[in-house]
Amino acid sequence: xxxxxxxxxxxxxxxxxxxxxxxxxxxxxxxxxxxxxxxxxxxxxxxxxxxxxxxxxxxxxxxxxxxxxxxxxxxxxxxxxxxxxxxxxxxxxxxxxxxxxxxxxxxxxxxxxxxxxxxxxxxxxxxxxxxxxxxxxxxxxxxxxxxxxxxxxxxxxxxxxxxxxxxxxxxxxxxxxxxxxxxxxxxxxxxxxxxxxxxxxxxxxxxxxxxxxxxxxxxxxxxxxxxxxxxxxxxxxxxxxxxxxxxxxxxxxxxxxxxxxxxxxxxxxxxxxxxxxxxxxxxxxxxxxxxxxxxxxxxxxxxxxxxxxxxxxxxxxxxxxxxxx
Amino acid sequence: xxxxxxxxxxxxxxxxxxxxxxxxxxxxxxxxxxxxxxxxxxxxxxxxxxxxxxxxxxxxxxxxxxxxxxxxxxxxxxxxxxxxxxxxxxxxxxxxxxxxxxxxxxxxxxxxxxxxxxxxxxxxxxxxxxxxxxxxxxxxxxxxxxxxxxxxxxxxxxxxxxxxxxxxxxxxxxxxxxxxxxxxxxxxxxxxxxxxxxxxxxxxxxxxxxxxxxxxxxxxxxxxxxxxxxxxxxxxxxxxxxx
Numbered sequence: 091x092x093x094x095x096x097x098x099x100x101x102x103x104x105x106x107x108x109x110x111x112x113x114x115x116x117x118x119x120x121x122x123x124x125x126x127x128x129x130x131x132x133x134x135x136x137x138x139x140x141x142x143x144x145x146x147x148x149x150x151x152x153x154x155x156x157x158x159x160x161x162x163x164x165x166x167x168x169x170x171x172x173x174x175x176x177x178x179x180x181x182x183x184x185x186x187x188x189x190x191x192x193x194x195x196x197x198x199x200x201x202x203x204x205x206x207x208x209x210x211x212x213x214x215x216x217x218x219x220x221x222x223x224x225x226x227x228x229x230x231x232x233x234x235x236x237x238x239x240x241x242x243x244x245x246x247x248x249x250x251x252x253x254x255x256x257x258x259x260x261x262x263x264x265x266x267x268x269x270x271x272x273x274x275x276x277x278x279x280x281x282x283x284x285x286x287x288x289x290x291x292x293x294x295x296x297x298x299x300x301x302x303x304x305x306x307x308x309x310x311x312x313x314x315x316x317x318x319x320x321x322x323x324x325x326x327x328x329x330x331x332x333x334x335x336x337x338x339x340x341x342x343x344x345x346x347x348x349x350x351x352x353x354x355x356x357x358x359x360x361x362x363x364x365x366x367x368x369x370x371x372x373x374x375x376x377x378x379x380x381x382x383x384x385x386x387x388x389x390x391x392x393x394x395x396x397x398x399x400x401x402x403x404x405x406x407x408x409x410x411x412x413x414x415x
Numbered sequence: 416x417x418x419x420x421x422x423x424x425x426x427x428x429x430x431x432x433x434x435x436x437x438x439x440x441x442x443x444x445x446x447x448x449x450x451x452x453x454x455x456x457x458x459x460x461x462x463x464x465x466x467x468x469x470x471x472x473x474x475x476x477x478x479x480x481x482x483x484x485x486x487x488x489x490x491x492x493x494x495x496x497x498x499x500x501x502x503x504x505x506x507x508x509x510x511x512x513x514x515x516x517x518x519x520x521x522x523x524x525x526x527x528x529x530x531x532x533x534x535x536x537x538x539x540x541x542x543x544x545x546x547x548x549x550x551x552x553x554x555x556x557x558x559x560x561x562x563x564x565x566x567x568x569x570x571x572x573x574x575x576x577x578x579x580x581x582x583x584x585x586x587x588x589x590x591x592x593x594x595x596x597x598x599x600x601x602x603x604x605x606x607x608x609x610x611x612x613x614x615x616x617x618x619x620x621x622x623x624x625x626x627x628x629x630x631x632x633x634x635x636x637x638x639x640x641x642x643x644x645x646x647x648x649x650x651x652x653x654x655x656x657x658x
Contacts, residue, residue: 091529158523158543165502165520175526176501239499242532242606311605312532314471318484319600319614320425322473331435331467331486334460337537341528407603408534411469411486 091243092341093401096156100149101233102262102393104182105255106386107145108226109263110270111189114138115219116286117271117279122212127278132196134274135215138267139193146186153182174239178232185229188222230256237400244308245404250301257294258362258396262389264290265366268374269382277377284374284382288367291389295363298396302355305403312407327413338412344402354399361392418492418512418584419550420611421567422593423485426618428577430468430483437572438466438487438548445553447518451541463539465548466569482617485578487569488535488548489602489610490514496527496536505545512584512611513552518544532606550580583611 114135120126129135154160166179195201195215204214234255237246264287271279314325330339344351366389373381442465443450452462466487473480490507494514497505504520505527507513516527516536521544528536528545536547551567554560564571570580581590590613593599599613 156524158525158538159521162502162520162522165504166522166524167501169498169501169503172498173501173526175499175524179501236526240495240530242495243529312603316603316605318471318482319602319616320471320473320482324473324475326472327469328472328481329470331432331469332464334454336461336464336467337528337540338534341525341538342534406529406534407532407606411534 091401091404091406092344093398094156096152096154098394098397098401099152100156101255102258102390102397103145103149103152104185104229104233105259105393106262106266106390107142107149107189108185108229109260110138110142110145110266111185111192111222111226111263112260113264113267113283113286114142114192115216115223117267117283118213118216118219120282121279122210122216124209126282129274129276129279131274132199132201134271134276134279136193136197137274138270139189139196141266141270142189142263143186143193146182146189150182150186174232174235178229178236181225181229181232185222185225188218188225191218192222227256230259242312242407243404244310245305246400248301248304250297250304253297254294254301257290257297258393261287261290261294262386262393265370265382265386265389268370269379269386272373272377272379272382275377280377280382281374284370287385288370288374291363291367291370298362310405310407312410314410314413317407317410327411330412330415333415335415338408342406342409342412346402351399351402354395354402358392358395358399362389362396363392365389365392416512416584417510417582418490418611419555419581420490420512420583420590420613421487421550421570422579422581422583422590422599422613422615424577424579424593424597424615425482425484426577426615427575428468428483428485428573429575430470430481431574432468433572433574434485434569434578435464435466435468437568439464441551441554441568442549447549447553448542450546451539453540461540463537463546465537465546480617485569486533486535487612488514489533489608489612490548490550492609492611493607495606495608496531499526499530501526511582513550514547515549515552516545516547518542518546521545532603532608533610555580583613 118135121128157163166176169176170180192215195218201213201215203211204217205212234252238251241247264283268280268283268287271283315321366385369381369385450463454460466485469484469486471482471484473482490513494507497507502520502522504517506515523538523543525538536545539546555565566580570578579590579593581588583590585591594613597615599615601610601613
């Protein structure tokens with residue numbers, strides 16, 4: 091497939107925003123269950139939610155560049171019964187609303203204790219956050235299922251696609267949350283979030299490697315024989331009906347060499363996994379904010395390459411019809 | 416339920432592209448608006464088409480066969496492009512099974528084109544909506560036209576009658592009979608899309624005729640000694656048959 095940067099930015103930005111929100115929520119949950127020390131400055135959650143909102147907004151704006159008629163985008167909410175894209179179009183505003191609510195409670199000082207049980211005091215914002223967690227996972231599943239549900243794009247049509255989208259998003263979001271916690275001077279929370287960022291990055295390394303392995307030995311169901319219905323071992327295309335190229339030659343092929351594709355794979359394998367892991371390992375204990383932000387930034391750049399590769403690697407069966415000019 | 420479709424006979428298609436040009440001519444002048452072109456007469460021509468004729472070479476030289484293969488939307492019975500559309504712009508008509516795009520609802524997200532394994536959909540680069548074959552829905556019901564002309568433009572243009580149009584759900588229709596009797600098949604059956612358009616394979620009709628079958632033993636001319644060939648002395652096929 092031809093990788094569209096609008097979609098690459100949409101999926102990576104909202105992934106990081108969702109992960110960041112999950113990071114904030116888990117920090118608050120652990121703190122209020124007295125597993126972590128209490129966060130005195132609720133601006134950590136508030137500012138975190140604002141950053142998450144900015145990333146979500148960036149993704150939303152980016153998605154509009156993908157549309158031929160962005161002014162009709164509201165119509166995308168109508169077919170949620172059948173279309174994962176429509177479901178995503180509903181889940182994204184839901185996510186934005188949830189994070190806005192969560193951030194507004196913290197920043198506006200509207201928070202109060204909603205439930206007490208012995209030493210444990212759960213605040214109202216935590217319950218608002220549960221709504222956000224629901225929205226986060228709904229959005230993750232909708233985004234990933236857009237790709238995983240197309241059964242003849244065999245590279246995408248796998249549960250690994252959904253797992254990878256969830257783990258890539260949470261890993262990069264937790265890395266950002268780690269840097270943010272460090273910026274707010276929350277050393278123990280930095281350690282907590284940083285360790286989770288490391289665990290998630292290692293997990294997604296395993297699941298992405300699994301999908302790369304799966305895709306490298308994929309057996310394609312369609313062939314030129316099934317495409318034109320002629321049973322002969324040797325069929326060669328001689329013309330595709332258009333000499334100047336067409337939508338079919340532009341939309342479904344990345345237009346780069348195999349070497350370029352391979353390079354992107356190595357680039358993302360380095361930038362998403364080992365480099366952020368080394369940076370996180372080195373800076374989590376010492377709460378070095380600069381290094382932690384660099385870990386997130388480098389991983390994010392790597393994720394752009396990863397998403398580009400995700401699209402470019404998918405072989406659309408229609409390409410069988412477009413082998414020769 | 417009616418399911419209108421095209422039957423394309425690869426046995427007689429000569430690859431003249433008359434269906435391509437007539438399709439473009441009819442649909443670019445239709446009520447749904449033009450099909451935009453870029454640089455039609457210059458370098459890198461580009462444009463929106465509903466139908467293209469491709470060419471394949473089957474076999475190894477010199478024992479090859481050239482197959483011309485027209486490709487347009489197949490109007491699947493289970494169209495994968497329809498449920499993925501987020502706006503409902505892409506739909507399949509209950510009335511006649513034609514898969515259409517509502518150009519006023521389409522947001523141009525291209526998701527349906529990803530979900531079509533045949534590459535039958537194209538985005539119009541200027542109108543920014545997804546377009547595809549409509550089976551000339553604006554002419555097949557046009558009562559201003561004589562009944563013989565209420566067919567898709569490509570069908571009327573085909574000089575070799577390689578394109579047939581009709582209801583594939585009616586077992587007595589011409590197209591159903593052709594599918595049944597001439598080995599009609601669907602493209603990429605592995606995806607369960609059940610395309611309504613069928614293709615008829617290349618087929619060769621051969622009969623073996625022996626020399627003695629060409630000679631009538633009981634030819635009355637024999638009796639008159641006016642036959643133009645040597646008399647056959649050996650028993651012939653007709654000597655052994657009971658007719």
